[in-house]
Amino acid sequence: MKLTTQEQPRIYLSPPHMSGKEKAYIEEAFATNWIAPLGPNLDAFEQELTVKVGAAGAAAVSSGTAAIHLALQLAGVSAGHTVFCSSFTFVASANPIRYLGAEPVFIDSEPDSWNMSPVALERALEDAAHRGKLPRAVLVVHLYGGLTRMSEVMALCGKYNIPVIEDAAESLGSTYHGRQSGTIGEFGIYSFNGNKIITTSGGGMLVSNDTSALERAKFLSTQARDVAIHYQHSRIGYNYRMSNVLAGIGRGQLQALDERVAARRRIFERYREALSCHDGIAYMPELPGTFSNRWLTAITVDEAVAGVTAADLVQALASENIEARPLWKPLHMQPLFQDASFYSHMPDMSVCEELFRTGLCLPSGSAMTDNEQNRVIATIHYAIDHAKRRSILDRHKPAL
Numbered sequence: 001m002k003l004t005t006q007e008q009p010r011i012y013l014s015p016p017h018m019s020g021k022e023k024a025y026i027e028e029a030f031a032t033n034w035i036a037p038l039g040p041n042l043d044a045f046e047q048e049l050t051v052k053v054g055a056a057g058a059a060a061v062s063s064g065t066a067a068i069h070l071a072l073q074l075a076g077v078s079a080g081h082t083v084f085c086s087s088f089t090f091v092a093s094a095n096p097i098r099y100l101g102a103e104p105v106f107i108d109s110e111p112d113s114w115n116m117s118p119v120a121l122e123r124a125l126e127d128a129a130h131r132g133k134l135p136r137a138v139l140v141v142h143l144y145g146g147l148t149r150m151s152e153v154m155a156l157c158g159k160y161n162i163p164v165i166e167d168a169a170e171s172l173g174s175t176y177h178g179r180q181s182g183t184i185g186e187f188g189i190y191s192f193n194g195n196k197i198i199t200t201s202g203g204g205m206l207v208s209n210d211t212s213a214l215e216r217a218k219f220l221s222t223q224a225r226d227v228a229i230h231y232q233h234s235r236i237g238y239n240y241r242m243s244n245v246l247a248g249i250g251r252g253q254l255q256a257l258d259e260r261v262a263a264r265r266r267i268f269e270r271y272r273e274a275l276s277c278h279d280g281i282a283y284m285p286e287l288p289g290t291f292s293n294r295w296l297t298a299i300t301v302d303e304a305v306a307g308v309t310a311a312d313l314v315q316a317l318a319s320e321n322i323e324a325r326p327l328w329k330p331l332h333m334q335p336l337f338q339d340a341s342f343y344s345h346m347p348d349m350s351v352c353e354e355l356f357r358t359g360l361c362l363p364s365g366s367a368m369t370d371n372e373q374n375r376v377i378a379t380i381h382y383a384i385d386h387a388k389r390r391s392i393l394d395r396h397k398p399a400l
């Protein structure tokens with residue numbers, strides 16, 4: 001079943017979108033020979049992002065994953081500790097927990113934000129307190145740009161004196177009661193991977209109000225060199241600093257962030273309006289008081305009402321050369337983490353398992369044209385209408 005017979009150009013889920021201002025910064029790096037993981041672009045990118053999000057400081061690193069690895073160490077996580085982590089996320093949120101020899105405990109989503117359930121978190125904390133093994137940190141993920149009830153998460157963690165790390169890899173530009181995501185907990189991390197809302201091709205940033213912790217992050221990310229002319233080292237370090245060339249891309253990208261957020265939100269609203277004629281499709285909610293960058297338009301499909309599954313739509317879109325993806329497979333369902341504990345939102349109901357079963361992301365790149373988005377919308381209309389017609393035909397088939 002195909003809508004078009006001719007091969008159409010591919011529509012990607014979330015491709016990079018240059019502002020045009022990046023090249024000048026890169027050329028400056030070349031002209032001054034600052035082709036190093038240090039230099040004026042790096043300092044300026046950190047400074048500009050710090051101002052943009054309203055943190056006290058920032059450390060630019062080679063990836064969002066590296067930023068999480070550093071944040072966990074600064075929070076005091078080491079071998080044998082546990083870290084609570086959202087289950088509904090990409091594997092990069094939890095891998096660094098294992099790098100440190102610590103164990104993740106996964107927390108379900110709640111239905112109202114699709115992000116970390118304060119109800120499940122509270123149960124997990126009570127359990128841990130009871131067993132005398134509180135987590136060393138709580139890693140809360142703002143998936144697809146949405147934020148959970150952060151005041152409840154912060155209050156619960158405050159009660160037990162546990163630092164909160166925000167994985168804001170997908171949520172740069174999102175806010176919670178006016179505060180930028182990533183600046184609410186003790187540490188926040190952003191990613192500038194190629195598919196994120198702004199990109200340096202690859203890169204990440206750690207932000208915090210604890211400037212001495214950020215100094216420590218820079219020390220750790222440059223091989224942990226002690227203050228000495230000769231090379232002296234007292235602990236293990238990493239080669240995690242962002243390059244001055246890539247920071248130049250980041251500076252040009254950051255200037256376009258507000259436009260990118262506006263474009264992604266516009267794309268989300270356009271999908272919602274165009275698909276409103278179909279029952280059984282639901283959209284990732286935005287909690288009151290929160291503002292999502294709508295990094296990806298995430299929807300769920302109720303097969304009983306819509307007549308198609310999320311997987312049917314992914315397949316229909318693929319046949320039109322359009323990239324769509326199921327929602328992230330929860331980490332507690334991954335073979336990698338089969339031994340990890342999981343706290344569901346309700347004792348007998350996992351929200352993120354249901355989201356994974358019924359959800360998908362639609363192409364949401366900020367450079368997507370109306371015509372491209374129309375192709376996505378038309379394909380979904382066609383797939384749903386086709387399924388409806390087939391089920392009517394099936395019902396009228398003469399019984400044998």
Ligand SMILES: *Cc1c(COP(=O)(O)O)cnc(C)c1O
Pocket residue numbers: 062063064065066089090092093141143167169170190191192193202203204
């Ligand atoms: C992209 C992403 C990361 C990792 O960022 P990298 O820069 O690719 O290392 C971490 N967490 C989430 C939720 C992400 O989407």
